Amino acid sequence: MITKQKNVFTRQCENCSVRKNALFKGIPMEDLKWTSSLRISENMIKAGDVIFEEGSIAPYAFTLYSGWVKLYKTLKNGKRQILRISLPGDFIGFQEHLTAPMTYSAEAISDVSLCAFSRDKLNELFAKKPEFSGRMLNMAASYMALCQHYMLSVGSKTSKARVAFLLLDVWYRSQIDHTLPQENTIEFPLSQMDIAETIGITQVHANRTLNELKKSGYIDYTKKTLTILEFDKLIEISEYQLV
Amino acid sequence: MITKQKNVFTRQCENCSVRKNALFKGIPMEDLKWTSSLRISENMIKAGDVIFEEGSIAPYAFTLYSGWVKLYKTLKNGKRQILRISLPGDFIGFQEHLTAPMTYSAEAISDVSLCAFSRDKLNELFAKKPEFSGRMLNMAASYMALCQHYMLSVGSKTSKARVAFLLLDVWYRSQIDHTLPQENTIEFPLSQMDIAETIGITQVHANRTLNELKKSGYIDYTKKTLTILEFDKLIEISEYQLV
DNA sequence: CGCCTTCTTGAGATGACTCAATGGTGGTGG
DNA sequence: CCACCACCATTGAGTCATCTCAAGAAGGCG
Numbered sequence: 267m268i269t270k271q272k273n274v275f276t277r278q279c280e281n282c283s284v285r286k287n288a289l290f291k292g293i294p295m296e297d298l299k300w301t302s303s304l305r306i307s308e309n310m311i312k313a314g315d316v317i318f319e320e321g322s323i324a325p326y327a328f329t330l331y332s333g334w335v336k337l338y339k340t341l342k343n344g345k346r347q348i349l350r351i352s353l354p355g356d357f358i359g360f361q362e363h364l365t366a367p368m369t370y371s372a373e374a375i376s377d378v379s380l381c382a383f384s385r386d387k388l389n390e391l392f393a394k395k396p397e398f399s400g401r402m403l404n405m406a407a408s409y410m411a412l413c414q415h416y417m418l419s420v421g422s423k424t425s426k427a428r429v430a431f432l433l434l435d436v437w438y439r440s441q442i443d444h445t446l447p448q449e450n451t452i453e454f455p456l457s458q459m460d461i462a463e464t465i466g467i468t469q470v471h472a473n474r475t476l477n478e479l480k481k482s483g484y485i486d487y488t489k490k491t492l493t494i495l496e497f498d499k500l501i502e503i504s505e506y507q508l509v
Numbered sequence: 510m511i512t513k514q515k516n517v518f519t520r521q522c523e524n525c526s527v528r529k530n531a532l533f534k535g536i537p538m539e540d541l542k543w544t545s546s547l548r549i550s551e552n553m554i555k556a557g558d559v560i561f562e563e564g565s566i567a568p569y570a571f572t573l574y575s576g577w578v579k580l581y582k583t584l585k586n587g588k589r590q591i592l593r594i595s596l597p598g599d600f601i602g603f604q605e606h607l608t609a610p611m612t613y614s615a616e617a618i619s620d621v622s623l624c625a626f627s628r629d630k631l632n633e634l635f636a637k638k639p640e641f642s643g644r645m646l647n648m649a650a651s652y653m654a655l656c657q658h659y660m661l662s663v664g665s666k667t668s669k670a671r672v673a674f675l676l677l678d679v680w681y682r683s684q685i686d687h688t689l690p691q692e693n694t695i696e697f698p699l700s701q702m703d704i705a706e707t708i709g710i711t712q713v714h715a716n717r718t719l720n721e722l723k724k725s726g727y728i729d730y731t732k733k734t735l736t737i738l739e740f741d742k743l744i745e746i747s748e749y750q751l752v
Numbered sequence: 753c754g755c756c757t758t759c760t761t762g763a764g765a766t767g768a769c770t771c772a773a774t775g776g777t778g779g780t781g782g
Numbered sequence: 783c784c785a786c787c788a789c790c791a792t793t794g795a796g797t798c799a800t801c802t803c804a805a806g807a808a809g810g811c812g
Binding site for chain 2: 758
Binding site for chain 2: 397
C-alpha cells in the first residue's frame with residue numbers, strides 16, 4: 267500500500283526567474299534584502315517525488331512556483347486523505363510548530379518547482395519582523411477556509427457533488443486572478459486516485475462518478491486535461507460558493 | 510429542518526471575572542490598556558442560541574470563556590457540517606476577511622459566556638500592533654491542524670473510529686493543560702445529532718455506534734456526561750494522535 | 753402534568769465498497 | 783523502433799456499511 271518514495275532535491279536549478287510569493291509580495295526591496303538569507307534555493311522536483319513526510323522533521327518550508335502538489339495524511343491501513351491540492355503560489359509546509367515533526371506529507375503530482383526556506387529562519391523572521399506574521403496569517407486563513415469547504419463537502423455531500431466541487435475548486439484556484447477564465451480547458455494532472463483520496467471515496471467510485479458527469483455533458487476529462495462544459499450545472503449540484 | 514433561532518445578547522453580565530485569552534495572555538498590563546477599547550463586554554448566551562450566522566455580517570468576534578459552541582456550515586437541503594466544537598479559551602469568528610460575511614455559523618451548545626471584540630478594531634489591532642498577528646497566527650495554525658485531523662477522520666475512517674476520535678478530541682481539548690485527567694468523567698453537552706453532524710454520519714447511526722462503544726465497555730455516555738473507560742482502546746481504533 | 757426534544761430500535765433500501773479481470777497509455781531499454 | 787513494464791482507467795458483480803423511514807420510549811422543562 268505504501269507508495270515508494272524517491273529522493274528529493276535531486277536536481278537544483280540555478281537559472282530560474284525570481285518570483286515573489288505572497289509572503290514577500292509588495293515588500294520594498296531594501297527590506298527584502300534582509301530576508302534573502304531565508305531563501306535556500308529553487309528546486310526542481312519530479313512528479314511522484316515525496317517533498318516531506320508526515321512524522322519527519324523537515325528542514326524547509328516552500329513556496330510553490332509551478333506544478334501541483336498534494337498534502338495528505340496516511341492511516342495505518344494505508345488509506346490516505348489528501349488535505350489540499352497545492353497550486354502555484356501556495357505556501358507549503360506551514361504548521362503550528364514550524365520545527366516539530368510534520369503533521370502531513372507532501373508529494374509532487376506533476377513536475378514541480380519550489381523555493382525553499384529554512385524553517386528555523388522562518389521562525390526567526392516571524393519573531394523579528396512581526397509584519398510577516400500578518401501576511402502568513404492571511405495565507406493561513408485562506409487555507410483554513412478551503413479546508414472547511416472540503417470538510418463540508420466530504421462530510422455532507424453526495425459523491426457526485428464532491429467530485430464537482432473538487433473540479434470547480436482546482437479550476438478556479440488555478441486561475442491566478444480568480445476571474446472566469448477565457449478557455450474552458452486546463453491542464454489537469456490529478457489521477458482518479460488523487461481525486462478519490464481528496465474527497466473520501468474509492469478510485470473505482472471516482473471513475474464511475476466522473477463518467478456520470480461526462481455522460482451528462484458537464485465535463486470532459488482525460489488524465490492530462492479537464493474541460494468544464496457546464497459551469498452552472500457543476501456549481502448547482504456541488505453548491506460551490508465563490509469565495 | 511432549519512433550527513429556530515433565538516435572540517443573542519439578551520443579557521449582559523457585568524460582574525464576570527477578568528480573564529486573558531490567548532490573544533492577550535502574557536502581554537504587559539500597560540500594553541493591554543491599549544487594547545481595552547477592543548473589548549465590548551462579556552455576554553451570557555443560552556444553549557441553542559445562534560451567535561452569528563453564515564452569510565451575515567457579524568460585528569463581533571469572540572473569546573469563549575465558558576461553555577461549548579459549535580461552528581458549522583449548512584447545505585440547501587438542511588444538512589449541517591459542524592466544523593469545530595469550540596471549547597473554553599477558543600477564539601470564535603476569525604476568518605480571512607474579518608469584516609466580510611461570515612463563512613460559517615456559530616451556535617451555543619450549552620449556556621455560554623463570551624467576550625466580544627469589535628471586528629473593525631481587531632483589524633486595526635493587527636495592522637497597528639503586528640505582534641498580535643503572531644498570536645493569532647498560532648491560534649489559526651492550531652485550528653487548522655484540528656480541521657485537518659477531522660478531514661482525515663471524516664474522509665477516511667469508519668464510523669466507529671470517527672466517533673472515538675471525536676470523543677477523544679473533545680476530551681483532551683477540554684482538559685486545559687492537555688495532560689491526562691485525574692477523573693475519567695467530563696461534562697458532555699453534545700447531542701447525538703451534534704456528534705453526527707461533526708463526523709458526517711446520521712444521528713441514527715451515531716446512536717448505534719455509540720451503543721457499540723458502550724457495549725464494548727470503552728465508554729459510558731449520557732446526554733450530560735461522558736466517561737471514558739478504555740482510553741487505549743479508543744486511541745487504537747481511532748488512530749488518535751496527541752498533538 | 754404535558755409538551756417537545758432527544759434517544760432508541762427495527763426493517764428495508766441504497767450508495768459506496770471490494771474483488772477481480774481487462775484494456776489503455778506512456779516511458780524505458782534493448 | 784518495437785517490446786515490455788508499470789501505472790492508470792474501465793467495467794461487472796456481489797457485498798456491506800450506512801441511510802431512510804417510522805414509531806415508540808425516555809428525559810428535561812415550563
